[in-house]
Amino acid sequence: MIPSRQVTAKVAANVKLCRDHFRLVLSLPAFAPTKPGQFIQIACCDLLALDADHHDHDWTPGTSIKPQDIELTSPIAMIRRPFSLAGRRDKDGVELDIIHRVVGGGTQYLAGLTPGDDVSILGPLGNSFSLPAPDQLAILVGGGVGIPPMIYLASQLAGRPAVAFAGALCRDLIPLTLSANEYEVAEFHAHGIPAILATDDGSFGYRGFITQALEQFLDRALAPHFFPAGLRPIIYTCGPEPMMKRVADIAIHRNIPCQVAAERAMACGMGTCQSCCIRVKKPDPAKTPLPGSDWCYRLTCTDGPIFNAADLLW
Ligand SMILES: Cc1cc2nc3c(=O)[nH]c(=O)nc-3n(C[C@H](O)[C@H](O)[C@H](O)COP(=O)(O)OP(=O)(O)OC[C@H]3O[C@@H](n4cnc5c(N)ncnc54)[C@H](O)[C@@H]3O)c2cc1C
Ligand code: FES
Structure with a gap:
C-alpha cells in the first residue's frame, strides 16, 4: 500500500x-x-x-x-x-x-x-464515510462547497438505492451539470441516482434551503413512491456549518443515522497544529481526556472530517 x-x-x-x-x-x-x-x-x-x-x-x-x-x-x-x-x-x-x-x-x-x-x-x-448497508436508502445532502464529496460518494453507490440533494445560493453557484430535467444531474444520474436541487433565490429547482426540501421529502414519505418499501434511510451531509447543523437536527429528530463531513479551518491537516478542534460527546465521561466532563475536543483533520451527527456538539 x-x-x-x-x-x-x-x-x-x-x-x-x-x-x-x-x-x-x-x-x-x-x-x-x-x-x-x-x-x-x-x-x-x-x-x-x-x-x-x-x-x-x-x-x-x-x-x-x-x-x-x-x-x-x-x-x-x-x-x-x-x-x-x-x-x-x-x-x-x-x-x-x-x-x-x-x-x-x-x-x-x-x-x-x-x-x-x-x-x-x-x-x-482524514477518515471516510461508511457506505450504507444493502437495506439502507442513502440520502446525500450537499450545500455549496460541500457538494464535491457527495459526488465522490455517489460514484461508490452505483446500483444501491440513493437520492442526492444539492443546494446553492443561486443557479450560477451550482457546481454541477444541469439539464432540462431538473432531477437528472449528470454527476449523480451517471450512477443511477436522482437529484433534488434547491436554490435560495429559486433560480433553479426548489426555491428555499436544501434542508427544507429534505424535510419535505422525509415528511411526505416520498421514499416509498420512488424506492422499494422497507428501506432504512441514512443521511450523509457536507456544506456550510449552519446547513449541516440543521441536517443533523432533522436526522436526530427522526432517528435517522447521519454522517457529517465537518469543514473546520485547518492549517496542517495532520493533527499537529490543533487548529481544527471540534466538540464531541464522550462515550464514557469517567475516562480521560477531561474526566468528569461529558464532552471533549476531537481534531477534524485526523479524527474526522466524518463524524456521527449524534456525537457532535459543534
Ligand atoms: C476538510 C475540508 C474540505 C474542504 N473541501 C473543499 C472543497 O472541496 N471545495 C472548496 O471549494 N472548499 C473546500 N474547503 C474549504 C477550503 O479549504 C477553503 O475555501 C480554502 O482554504 C480557502 O482558501 P483561500 O486562500 O482561497 O481563502 P482564504 O483567504 O484562506 O479564506 C477566504 C475566506 O474563506 C473562509 N474560509 C476558509 N476556510 C474555510 C473553511 N474551512 N470553512 C469555512 N470558511 C472558510 C475564510 O474565513 C475567509 O473568510 C474544505 C475545507 C476543509 C476543512
Ligand atoms: S489542521 Fe492541524 S491539527 Fe487539524
Missing part, C-alpha cells in the same frame, strides 16, 4: 463550472487508495518562486523591517489549503478531481492553473 505523503501532481484540466467554481483534475503516476470523505492539502502558491524569493532582510536596530519578500507584500496562501476529493479515476495512473470555489488568495491561485502545471499535494488525509 502507498502511504499518505507529499507528492507532485500535474494539472490535467482546470475547467470553470459556474460563476466561482472550478473542477481541477490532478494527474499522478500513483496515489494511495482513497475513499469518499477524505481530503488532500494543496499548496496554493508557487513553492519554487517562494524559495527563489527568499533573502535576508537588511535590518538596522531601531528601524522597522522593509517588507520585500513576496509573502510580506502579496496576498499569498502560505499554508496548504484542504479540499475534499470529488472523484478519482485509476487508468494509466491516477486522476483526482477537486471542485473548488474561489474565495481568497489560495483558491484564486488554483483557478489560474493550466494543464501541465505542477501542484504539490499532501494526502490522502
Whole structure:
C-alpha cells in the first residue's frame, strides 16, 4: 500500500463550472487508495518562486523591517489549503478531481492553473464515510462547497438505492451539470441516482434551503413512491456549518443515522497544529481526556472530517 505523503501532481484540466467554481483534475503516476470523505492539502502558491524569493532582510536596530519578500507584500496562501476529493479515476495512473470555489488568495491561485502545471499535494488525509448497508436508502445532502464529496460518494453507490440533494445560493453557484430535467444531474444520474436541487433565490429547482426540501421529502414519505418499501434511510451531509447543523437536527429528530463531513479551518491537516478542534460527546465521561466532563475536543483533520451527527456538539 502507498502511504499518505507529499507528492507532485500535474494539472490535467482546470475547467470553470459556474460563476466561482472550478473542477481541477490532478494527474499522478500513483496515489494511495482513497475513499469518499477524505481530503488532500494543496499548496496554493508557487513553492519554487517562494524559495527563489527568499533573502535576508537588511535590518538596522531601531528601524522597522522593509517588507520585500513576496509573502510580506502579496496576498499569498502560505499554508496548504484542504479540499475534499470529488472523484478519482485509476487508468494509466491516477486522476483526482477537486471542485473548488474561489474565495481568497489560495483558491484564486488554483483557478489560474493550466494543464501541465505542477501542484504539490499532501494526502490522502482524514477518515471516510461508511457506505450504507444493502437495506439502507442513502440520502446525500450537499450545500455549496460541500457538494464535491457527495459526488465522490455517489460514484461508490452505483446500483444501491440513493437520492442526492444539492443546494446553492443561486443557479450560477451550482457546481454541477444541469439539464432540462431538473432531477437528472449528470454527476449523480451517471450512477443511477436522482437529484433534488434547491436554490435560495429559486433560480433553479426548489426555491428555499436544501434542508427544507429534505424535510419535505422525509415528511411526505416520498421514499416509498420512488424506492422499494422497507428501506432504512441514512443521511450523509457536507456544506456550510449552519446547513449541516440543521441536517443533523432533522436526522436526530427522526432517528435517522447521519454522517457529517465537518469543514473546520485547518492549517496542517495532520493533527499537529490543533487548529481544527471540534466538540464531541464522550462515550464514557469517567475516562480521560477531561474526566468528569461529558464532552471533549476531537481534531477534524485526523479524527474526522466524518463524524456521527449524534456525537457532535459543534
Ligand atoms: C476538510 C475540508 C474540505 C474542504 N473541501 C473543499 C472543497 O472541496 N471545495 C472548496 O471549494 N472548499 C473546500 N474547503 C474549504 C477550503 O479549504 C477553503 O475555501 C480554502 O482554504 C480557502 O482558501 P483561500 O486562500 O482561497 O481563502 P482564504 O483567504 O484562506 O479564506 C477566504 C475566506 O474563506 C473562509 N474560509 C476558509 N476556510 C474555510 C473553511 N474551512 N470553512 C469555512 N470558511 C472558510 C475564510 O474565513 C475567509 O473568510 C474544505 C475545507 C476543509 C476543512
Ligand atoms: S489542521 Fe492541524 S491539527 Fe487539524
